[in-house]
Amino acid sequence: MPEYTLMYFNAQGRGELIRWLFAHAGIEYNDERIEMEEWPERKPDIPGGKLPVLMVDGKPLVQSVAIARYVAKEAGLVPEDNLDAAYCDALVDTCSEMMHQYMTLMFKVEDDDEKQRLFEEEFFPNHMEPFMKRLNHRLEDKEWFITDDMTWADVAIGRSLSQILAQFPDCLEHYPNVASLVEKVCELPAIKEWIDNRPETSF
Numbered sequence: 001m002p003e004y005t006l007m008y009f010n011a012q013g014r015g016e017l018i019r020w021l022f023a024h025a026g027i028e029y030n031d032e033r034i035e036m037e038e039w040p041e042r043k044p045d046i047p048g049g050k051l052p053v054l055m056v057d058g059k060p061l062v063q064s065v066a067i068a069r070y071v072a073k074e075a076g077l078v079p080e081d082n083l084d085a086a087y088c089d090a091l092v093d094t095c096s097e098m099m100h101q102y103m104t105l106m107f108k109v110e111d112d113d114e115k116q117r118l119f120e121e122e123f124f125p126n127h128m129e130p131f132m133k134r135l136n137h138r139l140e141d142k143e144w145f146i147t148d149d150m151t152w153a154d155v156a157i158g159r160s161l162s163q164i165l166a167q168f169p170d171c172l173e174h175y176p177n178v179a180s181l182v183e184k185v186c187e188l189p190a191i192k193e194w195i196d197n198r199p200e201t202s203f
């Protein structure tokens, strides 16, 4: 097994899905968290100048989704079938786009009431609701999104929506199938242990 160091900020963000996948796979890694204050000094030495970076036996792998897909493959969470694997990619990309909109909104304002207003009036109707409707419908007659077994796309949805739920607990009230998938992913023993013991961060 290679030696892994995941370098990311002391936050969930683009690093957290990778951490969940490592946890679920039971793969040991060094979870290196770079504080914002050290970043200007560290950035010039980081390949590509952005985080996350996964060092695999000292060699860098960049881009969060590529890293997550690699760890998912190691964990057996990428379907063998080429088209099913592509459906996973599409779902993960759609989820990443939604999270980008969400994080942009969260950083846009500080005031909690204003966050709530932007969530209800902008983010939810434009970026979350149409996606949740489709996801909920897809789970009408199946347990997981892509195949009969859990894939990394299910983990990606579970991890992203659990972060939004922590801030906006009612956001899935009309999407019970999605809510129960999120719960199922969060209750997987190794993922639950990670959530219960991970460093506390503000986002």
Ligand SMILES: N[C@@H](CCC(=O)N[C@@H](CS)C(=O)NCC(=O)O)C(=O)O
Residues within 6 Å of the ligand: 013, 014, 043, 049, 050, 051, 052, 062, 063, 064, 065
């Ligand atoms: N497409 C890249 C984006 C990486 C990215 O923008 N990382 C941000 C943190 S989430 C970053 O490193 N920001 C600091 C900087 O650009 O100096 C990925 O998914 O890994």
